[in-house]
Amino acid sequence: MLDSNKDNLKLEAMKRIIGMVAKGREASDLFPAVVKNVVSKNIEVKKLVYVYLVRYAEEQQDLALLSISTFQRALKDPNQLIRASALRVLSSIRVTMIVPIVMLAIKDAAADMSPYVRKTAAHAIPKLYSLDQDQKEELIQVLEKLLYDKTTLVVGSAVMAFEEVCPERIDLIHKNFRKLCSLLVDVDEWGQVVIINMLTRYARSQFTDPNLQDVDEDEESKRPFYEDENEVDEEQQEKRAPTLDPDHRLLLRSAKPLLQSRNAAVVLSVAQLYHHTAPRSEVHQVAKAMIRLLRSHREVQDIVLTSIAATATRRKVMFEPFLKSFFVRSSDATHIKLLKLEILTSLATESSVGIILRELQTYVAAHDPPFVAAAIQAIGRCASNIKEVTDTCLNGLVSLLSNKDQAVVAESVVVIKKLLQTQPSAHREIIIQMAKLVDSVTVPQARASILWLLGEYSERVPKIAPDVLRKMAKTFTSEEDIVKLQVMTLAVKLCLTNPKQTKLLCQYVLQLAKYDQNYDLRDRARFLRHIIFPADAESGGPTRLSKQAKKIFLAPKPAPVPESHFKDREQFQLGSLSHYINTKANGYQELPPFPLEAPDPKARDVETEPQVMEQAPLFTAKKVSSKKDSKFYSDTESPEDESEEDENSSDEDDDDDEEEEDSSSDKDEEEDDNEDEESSGLEEKLPKKVVKSNAKPKSDEEEEEDESDEDDSSSESVSDSDSEDESSEPSSVPKKQTRNAKPAKESTPVVKPKSNLDLLLDLDDGVFCQLISKVLSVIFCFQFLQHLLQS
């Protein structure tokens, strides 16, 4: 069919072949027949042939060369689409022989009129680079040219290529930095991600650390006294702020609107930019956007939560207002639940721990075993992190010991063990209660924990411990390995403290272990025996080791410090794959530390920009639109105090908010208690209900009709005047920004959002004069009405 004259048949044949390729079947025999069709005039056929070629060219190099001349012709095609796709396929054919041809093609394409072709050229660069590393120098030259490009389409791809080919050549970026910042908003979303990533690295290497003055981790340790020291802190900030490089500020400012992007990847990369480079006082701006991402798909949620978890270990304050967003829903997947728990525990502070603990309590009743276990562990972590609640937690955990569920009991035993270790004060009752549990608990981990506890604190329960040992000795052979090990440890410890009662028992246990199947156990038994019961046949008396035995086995042990799993992830760049899997992925580039002294900022100035020169001779660097310029000026010219004040006020807002939360949480507690009493009669066991409803307020629109009718005629004038207002006082614009960063702080009353959503829609053609657009808008409005009436 491929040889037929009709395009139809050819297309059909190609489709079948591609189908075979897709299923992974071998189709390389057909190569010659297919390659012939590369000259086909029909675009559809051509495309399919291209797909085929890319797949098999490597295996049949000689034959693939036949097609090259066609591509070369196609590269000169007047249609840019064809030029681009020819270049794309040409560069995808991985045959070393054609490297010079591709090189030439790329060079030509990089100077092409059409941005689309230039974009493809940018993509071809890394392909060629991976094919032949020797071309690097030449490629970089081309790349440099492409980086200078001002079209949004090209810039993104050029930066991608830059990252791939020569990420170390930061000097290429200098002159483009400001341009990239200003174009950032308009680049396509995938490009945005790459550019922001690159700029983060750039910022880390070019600007000084904005948080340099305060000792880095210091704030964390000061946390409890934070409020008192607020003012001091702010003073420091004021001193510090002017050191922020104007270009650094520009970067942060131009990235900020992207937090509103629809693409989660973009939002996350902005978040990581702020996390890694922004001054501490500004990082919190990204929190809200990240919280919003929690509403998106499961997989994205997972990644966002991982990022938040890592951030939260360092910047608690940032996510504290959103604590409740991390409450677990019963419909979440297990690993998301676990991540949320992780975040909740690392966010816990004295003020919020009450709420969190209550939540955790609810979780313990859930139906998801790993989740329940994690919840109990989380309680343990809260308890050891926040001293005030340790006792409450411990009591709660002890009450869990009487839970029906075996797994819950086991997990709580393990956690209690850890907690008791941190607090070796008198908790005799708990130990006794746990000792009683030995009979009922079957989970090996828990049994082992109990035995260890008994051994460690045997002097507090001198009566019970030997008894337990006796029981365990009886069942020794049927225990799990981990329990056996602990039985031996217990036996030895008891033997040292209370030799009278337990020496025989100990010997018995060791004897049993000697013939165990597990070699670990046998080794341990031998080792212990030689320390405690030295073979007196040889030395005739206690060896030095056995004299020290008491010191060896009963040495005070440091308590374990439950830590977040995310503590060590700091080293990786947020949001990258390496960060997620917590190992270094191939090609991971570490973020360079901030330089102590900023390199010369002059490098970023661009000299050759005649048009801009005329307009603004002072700031030649910016090819920004006039509006952005004005923003920039106003900030740099006006003393930094203004923005500082804003920051102060927002900080205070923060504090207020926290206090409010505190008080409200207290109230909550009271209410809760009341309700508890009321409802105690009923056995309430229902997990939380998540109510979801979506209402389609089509009917609402009918109400709006009248309004919109009136509005429409006036809307244009209104919006015009608005924009005039704003442009007339450009200096106020940045101020507004900072204030509006926290619109949520004001608790204005909200009626139903949708019902009073009134539309101001006006059509503004931009090109045509206003009159036409007015007429248009009236017509449009009329038809809009009509349609509504119909529906």
Place this chain on the structure above:
Amino acid sequence: MIGGLFVYNHKGEVLISRVYRDDIGRNAVDAFRVNVIHARQQVRSPVTNIARTSFFHIKRANIWMAAVTKQNVNAAMVFEFMLKVIDVMQSYFGKISEENIKNNFVLIYELLDEILDFGYPQNTDTGVLKTFITQQGIKSQTKEEQAQITSQVTGQIGWRREGIKYRRNELFLDVLEYVNLLMSPQGQVLSAHVAGKVVMKSYLSGMPECKFGINDKIVMEAKGKGMTTEDPARSGKPVVVIDDCQFHQCVKLSKFETEHSISFIPPDGEFELMRYRTTKDISLPFRVIPLVREVGRTKMEVKVVLKSNFKQSLLGQKIEVKIPTPLNTSGVQLICLKGKAKYKASENAIVWKCVFACFPQMKQLLKVIKFSESSAWQD
């Protein structure tokens, strides 16, 4: 960057495999199948790392889609991209299913070729893609049309073709809102927020620039001028406080930042203009009050009361309440005073539908359900 993209059916048979980079071997396809799809215990994390190769997978319906990479990539970007791919596929041939994918091999290959170049995501806007990757093979296009397509693919405004003409200029607007609520067993609201989106359908001629205003503009404006006098109750004006919003790429973000006006050139056809979220002062449309009683070891009685909170003049339509049941439920007895209720064993839930129920304010609906458990409770 993404090294390859695989699509499997639920059995782990490869439907589509497309490798973009040669650092991904052909055996990667099998590695994923063995380690994730056929893994003994359920793999939870969406990212799996097997021998220094990372697999990002998502599962929709019965289809697995996995992106493979050996390099350090932006994880969120990969997922976002895969979701986009699925979106695109859905808009081309409807539901994602094995059948549909098999029938559209060629199309998918073309798409993948277009939207992913050497592992770098490209323009994924469906509207644009549809103009030059067509479903029905040959479509004789005139030169002019071709020129148009190219200018669109390359132009600044990627989402709109030039020279669209309609006789009637129309614009439809839907506002969809989701109320999300988390309630403690004691009936206390833990967290609530409304997530909404504005969906538009535009049939407008030319290159219109539209402006869209919600009356939160008033709030923002007042704040800008009224300086820091933050009185929460702003003279009781009905205002909407929107916590945060995200926009379709056509919205000029820089303008939103400075002027708080949403101005955009709409793409043709249906699209989602924006999403927003509010967390303050949410009045809940309903209250669900569950009462659970355990009767003996194998029986449980659940009573659910539904209360409406909205105005009398409004109607609640197509209301559905899902009541999750334990996995080992063997039988359910339902008594329901209004609407229809049904036990769906496949979903482990009772679905209670109130078909066109008119809720006068605060009217209660009562319902008693009995389960009988097949086996005794384990705990």
